[in-house]
Amino acid sequence: MRFLVTGVAGFIGSAVAQRLCHMGHEVVGIDNFNSYYDVKLKQARVRHIAHPALLVLDCDLADREAIARLFLTHRFERVIHLAAQAGVRYSLDNPMAYADSNLIGHLTILEGCRRHQVEHLVYASSSSVYGLNRKQPFSTRDSVDHPVSLYAATKKANELMAHTYAHLYGLPTTGLRFFTVYGPWGRPDMALFRFTEAILAGQPIEVYNHGDMRRDFTYIDDIVEGVVRIQDVVPAGQPDWNAEEGSAASSSAPYRVYNIGHGQPVKLMDFIAALENALGRQASKEFLPMQPGDVYATFAETEDLFEVTGFRSQVGIEQGVQQFVDWYLGYYGQPAKANIAAR
Structure with a gap:
């Protein structure tokens, strides 16, 4: 068509x-x-x-x-x-x-x-x-x-x-x-992209609501x-x-x-931990209050979509974040990740 x-x-x-x-x-x-x-x-x-x-x-x-x-x-x-x-x-x-x-x-x-x-x-x-x-x-x-x-x-x-x-x-x-869509070729204004950029540059990441947030991250x-x-x-x-x-x-x-959506909301701090693991670097965190327009949590009920398509989201946070990091390092030519165990 x-x-x-x-x-x-x-x-x-x-x-x-x-x-x-x-x-x-x-x-x-x-x-x-x-x-x-x-x-x-x-x-x-x-x-x-x-x-x-x-x-x-x-x-x-x-x-x-x-x-x-x-x-x-x-x-x-x-x-x-x-x-x-x-x-x-x-x-x-x-x-x-x-x-x-x-x-x-x-x-x-x-x-x-x-x-x-x-x-x-x-x-x-x-x-x-x-x-x-x-x-x-x-x-x-x-x-x-x-x-x-x-x-x-x-x-x-x-x-x-x-x-x-x-x-x-x-x-x-x-x-x-x-x-909350994320993955390779993602938008630079979204958290995963901004966090990755900041961590690799040795700069602090801004963590809103002091990290007490949950998002239904979907690959x-x-x-x-x-x-x-x-x-x-x-x-x-x-x-x-x-x-x-x-x-x-x-x-x-x-x-x-x-x-x-994925149908399984993830704590923001767990999301950041998955990114730190994928990059092999610890993030310096600047904890800030909730921003105007933000919400505390998102969580999708997806049964209606499953009923008509037979599809459920498959990709978990660890796999999805690693896929993004691999793309980011390849696209921007950043050095290979350090050994996190050596810190």
């Missing part, structure tokens, strides 16, 4: 596009290659795919005319929409970037899909939408009406917009709430597996569903939302 993958130069987008190409699909990938983080890393991800079935275009989601032409020219059968302005803390200082990319950009994709009869739109939501929820594990059946960052609010808005298009136009949409290969499986599960409306008694993750319209 012919796919559109947005955010093709991004961490998840590049991995998904590569997998689709290897499965025999034709992929058009778009990205605006913005400078939120190192553009050279984004370009390197695209070069890493190196597949004749991939066409990469420099295109901004907020450019309505360009997106309209894109859909008219290529006639996509399915769309995997992963592009967004990411980052919780960045949204505190640069809110308008989130309006352009996450709201207007999401709407241009919805419009393209409905005007050209795309058979399934899969899009990235986020575990951030759970906000002030304290009931764990986080379930898609629960309310997500109290976000604690603008980033989270835009992702909740994406789900609402998708439901509207599913209801009005019969556009099948599936939202995926990603839980990139597991994320990709979930995405490629769910794109084949085209949602249908449920005629007997009603808003009073039905799950918030489904609808009478062809609309679904799933968590996609």
